[in-house]
Amino acid sequence: MSDQTVASRNLADPVARRELVSGFDASPGGSKPDSILLVDKITRQFGGMTAVDVEHLEVQRGLITALIGPNGAGKTTFFNLITGFDRPTSAGKGAHWAFDGRTLDKTSASSVAQAGMVRTFQLTKALSAMTVIENMMLGAQNQAGENLFKSMFRGSWRKQEQEIEAKADELLARFKLYEKKDDYAGSLSGGQRKLLEMARALMSDPKMIMLDEPMAGVNPALTQSLLGHIQGLRDEGMTVLFVEHDMHVVRHISDWVAVMAEGRLVAEGPADTVMSNPAVIDAYLGAHHDTDLGDDALLSDEAFEQIEGEVEAEREAEEEQQ
Amino acid sequence: MSSGAANAVDTLCLAEADKTACIAGTLRTEADVVPDVTLTITGPGGFSEEVTTGETGKWNVQVTEPGAYVVKIDEDSLPDDVVTDHPEVTINVGRLGATQAATLDVRTGSYSAESSKFDELVQSTVNGLRLGLLLALASVGLSLIYGTTGLSNFAHAEQVTLGGILGYYLINRGGLSLIVGGILVVVICAFTGWFQDRVLWQPLRRRGLGLTQLMIVTIGLSLALQYCYQYFVGARTVRVVQDNPEVSTFGPITITNQSIVAMAISVVVLAAVGYALLRTRIGRATRAVSDNPALAAASGIDTDKVIRLVWTVAMALAGLSGLLYALVTNGIKWDTGLQILLLLFAAVTLGGLGTAFGALLGALIIGLVVEISPVLGMPGDFKYATALLILILLLLVRPQGLLGKPQRVG
Amino acid sequence: MSGTGVATGQRAVVEAKDVVAGYLPGVNILNGCSLVAYPGEMIGIIGPNGAGKSTLLKAMFGLVKVHSGSVTLGDRDITNLRTNQLVEMGVGFVPQTNNVFPSLTIEENLRMGLFLRPKRIRERLDAMWDLFPNLHERRDRSAGALSGGERQSLAMARALMMEPSVLLLDEPSAGLSPVRQDETFLRTRRINKTGVCVVMVEQNARRCLQICDRGYVLDQGRDAHSGTGRELANDPKVIELYLGTLAKDVDESKSGDAPA
Amino acid sequence: GDDSNDSEPQAEDTPSSSESAPAADSFTNDECAANQTSADTLRVGGILPLTGNLAFLGPPEVAGVGLAVSDINAAGVEGVAACHDIQDSGDSTDMSVSTASAGTLVASKPSVVIGAASSSVSLNVVDTFADNKIVEVSPANTAVDLSGYSPWYFRTAPPDGVQGNALGTLISTDGYSKVGFLVFNDTYGTGLRNAVQQTVEGAGGSCVYGCKGDGDEFPAGQTTFSAEVSGVLAAKPDAIVVLAFDETKSIVPELKAQGWDMAKTYFSDGNTADYSADFAKGTLEGAQGTIPGADPEQGFKDRLSGWSEQATGKPLKDYAYGAESYDATILAALAAVKGGATDSETIQKNYAAVSGATGGEECTSFADCAAMITDGKEIKYTGPSGIGPIDDENDPSSAFVGIYTFNASNKNELTSTVEGKK
Amino acid sequence: MDTIQLILNGMMREALSPQTAAVAIAVIGLNIHFGFTGLLNMGQSGFMLLGAYGFAISIWHDLPMVVGLLFGFGAALIFALILGAPTLKLRGDYLAIVTISAAEIIRYVGRSALLTDFTGSAQGIPGSQYRSSFTGLSFFGSGSFTLIPFNYTDVADGAAWVRVLGWAIAIAIVVVLVLRLRRGGAFNGIAQAALMGLLLVAGVFLLFFLFPVPNQRTGVNGWWVRFVAWGLVLLCTFVVYLLVRSPWGRLLRGIREDEDAIRSLGKNVFSIKMQALIIGGLFGALGGIVYVLPASVQPDSMGRSLTFFCYTALLIGGAATIFGPVLGAVIFFAARIGIKYTAAAYVPDSIMNNQQTEQFSYIVVGVALMLIVIFRPQGILGNKRELRFNV
């Protein structure tokens, strides 16, 4: 893994990163010099409708890649597919995906995570009747005490348990959940669950973390500090792939952005480039995404029609996929 | 073990203890007794005697020695239309002082021991449909309750029993006519559903009891009800009507008129329930409540009312099912429901949990399997087991049941 | 600032007074929280995660038991009233999570929205199909299969079916694509302009404050700050504690290098 | 069996029969008090089906024990005051009931325990009693396996072979060669079936359905019988034997509905009963059945029912195993009289003897027999069940088997009695 | 007072009965399934039956007892594998139906007349066929004795006050212990644990003092069976205690809450569920073996109702607690007897005869069961807070 250490040293530096990224092939599905995730010919159909149809995608190691796209574009489904929670319709017919050099075509969700690719869920999955700290500790990998036979002998796992707990405490503090440590996860608010979900995924020290709308429902001030944390992880060498609709977030931390629409990959590139792409603006961002909505002029019929037109564009994009 | 002694009626041979033994029998074909046939009985010690069968086909001889005796028909003395494949039989007189029977297989010329497997299959298919429809009535209610509240109601079986038992009280004991009594049974059962929800399930929902806890409550209720029935009705089988049912025959199918009516009623009622579920506002509301009660309330649905309605309807259906079941199977007992409970659950699951139509489909399949599998050679003990095995196998292929939909992850 | 209907002395449409409420006996999540909405107003509620925003909405809507304080609708006391009664009185609510019926189809979901007035279903359905054409296409699909954003639209549509006179929204824009977020905000504003009183919880705080007449900042179960949307959005303390500078930074950096 | 021969079939509802019943106040219901043990009292425990799916067998058995105790006390024999303590045996689906009852009985130090009705339940508790040296007498177990199971286990019901042989001979002498069985899968059903089948085959007949090894038995308690009835009819039997308990009530109408001639149907003691309240007139006319035991005189039945009515408020509906229970109790009391003590070990030693195993003078009531014992005579008690002396396997060595025919109103009437030997 | 003493003695006898212990062991297994892992196994009696069959059939066919035990456990293990492999991927409710069906199928097969020589069919296998190899191990000797050589009748001639005082102390000890256990069974420090242990011993001693139960030393229902049965209960409880407070136990609870979440964290959910199913099943088999030691193997006696009783006991004691299963089993059986005796003793014959009383007491048992669950849904030792999120 000397490769990676070299890369991580470089990648902590924004300039180096920008340089690296500028060398990428910016066409959808373009190749990357050191891709950690590689996806080929994945399609998923529900009934007659194609939710995902990705010809080729590579994710560069050590960078933060954002996956954006209209609602229903197939982002979550794509996550499900490559993390083993769903099976591609094209399985066995050319579908292929690999993580860190390891083929995942037939791998179960748990082995995917063990391989180092850990995900979060858009609709959170907090383990309600367990405390927050227990939720966290479940996240840690390779626990000796999770082996049925060793579990009966406390000595064999006590030390590791303490280490894990210390780490969990630290993460909880950062995610502003420390006070809730001993509360049941079921009693958390919507946003707190999102936070817990993310923190839990980080407990496993993944090589790559896949976040599905991590910041939806998270308080903006906290969002900001969490982004700092994620950047820090990236600087330590973690790869991040995340789905997000908050463009400030995308712009703030992503090194690379991939755009999905109608199940297909339609554009790739650095955040600024992608977001100034008229097609993306039309179908996804809308003309108003950074104007002041408080202006009543926006409520005029023309302005409203315009927004509806944009929505229509997004809708048409989706429609084509069916 | 040695032989016993029998002084069969009309047998004038009386064995004297330790001195003589009797050999006796009756000569008969599948249609009637055969008089005036000569039989020769030979045995140890040169014993040989001829007897002629009497008016009633009976014959007997006295012997004085134990041992093997051969009884042989004089085929010439047989009437013209009577034949036999085995004109003689060897029997063993084990001990004196007893009667030993001897049977000779004689048949009329037109006799055939064959029976049509196909006819049997047709007959059991009809029986299976009948059982399936009755199970469906009960399991649709079970499925509705499960679908609306998530509760596996183990006391549902007792509600089925209740239908039959009320029928016994009102119709057999109370002398009401079948129709009036039947309607009354359904009404009372419906009321028990309403009442149960009012005094038990609704308050428990309010207290936020978990589903497993509620399930245990239904187990308790089921226990209490079973013993209530034992207490009031006793542990014996009782019948709703005492008369033997009239029978109709259609080709190979023999079926009681009661069964025909019961099947017709089931079909009509099930169709009505199905229509209500799919096409009416209330039907949709039941599903909404099952999905997300809080949101249902937030949509202006009075969840309590909907659930109460479901309980009322489900219990009425169960009662009706029990009444028809008691009529069709000729009796009801305190544990009749219990005996079919697992079949009900299997039906509900087979079709897909919580889908009422699935329950209908599942019930029909279960009914057919139970009735047909013995014809196809399954040991009788295993007919329920076969139904359950099919359920397990199906779930392996289609984990969500026949009509269930898979869930989305993420 | 337009449309602020806070002429003093006007009668409140909904009012929560010193509400104390919680999920478990003995643990109060709201510790005397007050909120008032006057006719035609659009109110935004923001605050950190776990502040009790959703709880406040739920308490107003009868989903959480109010231990003390009161909630009034017009001049009726609706404290701890049953939820379906509130719906009859014209209050609509979109929860933050679990906001659709997963096994019902989309159309059935909408029908549920107008459960109490089945006569008007056709007309309202048509109106909703107009507003949310993408739902129309999928009307026979079960809602459980929808994507996060699609769910959110459906949840909103369901609440709109009954044309409520008071609308309580819990993070309606979460999970929506930017253009749909805009659309949602503006549509809500439009609905509000027709005289519907809107109370909205949002984490998309800046946008929310931009568009709302007045805002409340909740923290630890109390209304910590309140004021008009603009005031709050520019209050440095609010910015530091709740809003963050992310959006601002990016906006500025953007307007910096991209000549407008 | 002299006493049985004179019992002619009674005309139904003979008014005299109720008159012949002794006045109600001649019965006593002597339940045991907590402190009565076998040390000073003939404490008759019972482990009988009060609940569960054999509970319908409970009342006649309870009445048999109760009436016996009442008669014993009425006789007023010195040193043999009796009381009864009936515990529930439940059914085989919940053995913890019988286990618990056995524990209770053991703790109460009884002289003898009467029960259980079901062989399965007996097997569950028989070792417990044997271990604690308590005599257990079953009035209803017929399983062959239980013959000679332990020195502490007796029974007053003849094992399957006795009745099976009589029933099989009856069918064969009636000339039916192909026999079908509707039999439930229970020790009682299959055991009897095997015995009947053996006899029928020995006479040259054959079994065509439900035979040993075919697997056509149905589970006890089943409620639908269309498949079984279709199956047996498809085998074209000349006669059908129904070996079941209460299931019979559902089987008979099904047979009728599928066109079977009920006169070719045979029953056993488990289901030869009065069905006048269950079926339409004429349904069972001509069908036959066997019940071990000389037909208890109507007088005895009336006394049983009378005891039951006084003690439990309900007259009896049928009498299955009532006489056997009565005799089981009386034999125990006589054994106590003979041994001069009411503890279980004394009873165990003398049980077979008072039944006539060692020969002796015949006597038919507790009072008479006790008097004879006091006079120092060997006795042979022959009670209403008509069993012969207890043999060395603790089974009745012989028994009368009554043959009954159903009349037009579905009542079973005694047509003849035969004596079966083990 | 004597009647009361009689009733209490009966309850004590039932509480101590080896069959109660057997059910407790099975419930401990069920607790792993349902309480900790959330597997709705409605076929625990199937595991019990298999264990009993494996054990009894082997010995009946002249194999040594150890082999019998192995066959019993092996049968349960294979059953768990066969059952689990396909069904652990199904939703919980389906698992319930599959397990209950599979258990019934086993029962039907076991009682099938075709297998008479192998399983004894409906009649089952008499205890005398296999028991002796177990009683042969006893070092208790023969004869009978009462556990504590003196009892309340020896103090002041069994005066009422002795018993009242004794009961008061016993109840106090039980309450203290229960309160303690409800805090999760954690004893801080050796001194505390020792104190608790002392209390426990004192309590047990007192109970035996108040309710003397004479018994055979060795024999069908004697002290030897009881000793072994309760010893096994203790052992099983201890094993479960070790298991569930470990990270492995945490995983189980995680799976109970949301499998997908656990899967996304890289845990092999299937394998862990399988482990849980097997371990719980083995406890079930052990329970089955103990269940038939003082009785006989009867397929019908290990059917649905036994599973229901297991669930009942579990919920009374408190699911997902360490001592809940034991407490629940003891309370369930003792209370059942208590109700029966009370009804028999206090309902006059003029109102209900013997048979009716018996039936009536079961009605009461059913209603009592409902009431217990209604008013204490989390069970005696359970945690109510956890329950709130349990839907």
Ligand SMILES: Nc1ncnc2c1ncn2[C@@H]1O[C@H](COP(=O)(O)OP(=O)(O)OP(=O)(O)O)[C@@H](O)[C@H]1O
């Ligand atoms: N199990 C399913 N059955 C049927 N359709 C499905 C299923 N899962 C997803 N879909 C459909 O596939 C499309 C893509 O869904 P997906 O959840 O991947 O979108 P998304 O990009 O994550 O959207 P959002 O941003 O709103 O979360 C949607 O139209 C959705 O309705």
Ligand SMILES: Nc1ncnc2c1ncn2[C@@H]1O[C@H](COP(=O)(O)OP(=O)(O)OP(=O)(O)O)[C@@H](O)[C@H]1O
């Ligand atoms: N069901 C519940 N049971 C117990 N406590 C709860 C429950 N739901 C929420 N809480 C607690 O109430 C507090 C407020 O929750 P609420 O959902 O109102 O927060 P919120 O302001 O909406 O946060 P968010 O922005 O994250 O949605 C939180 O601390 C949470 O832990």
Ligand SMILES: [Mg+2]
């Ligand atoms: Mg998504």
Ligand SMILES: [Mg+2]
């Ligand atoms: Mg919230």
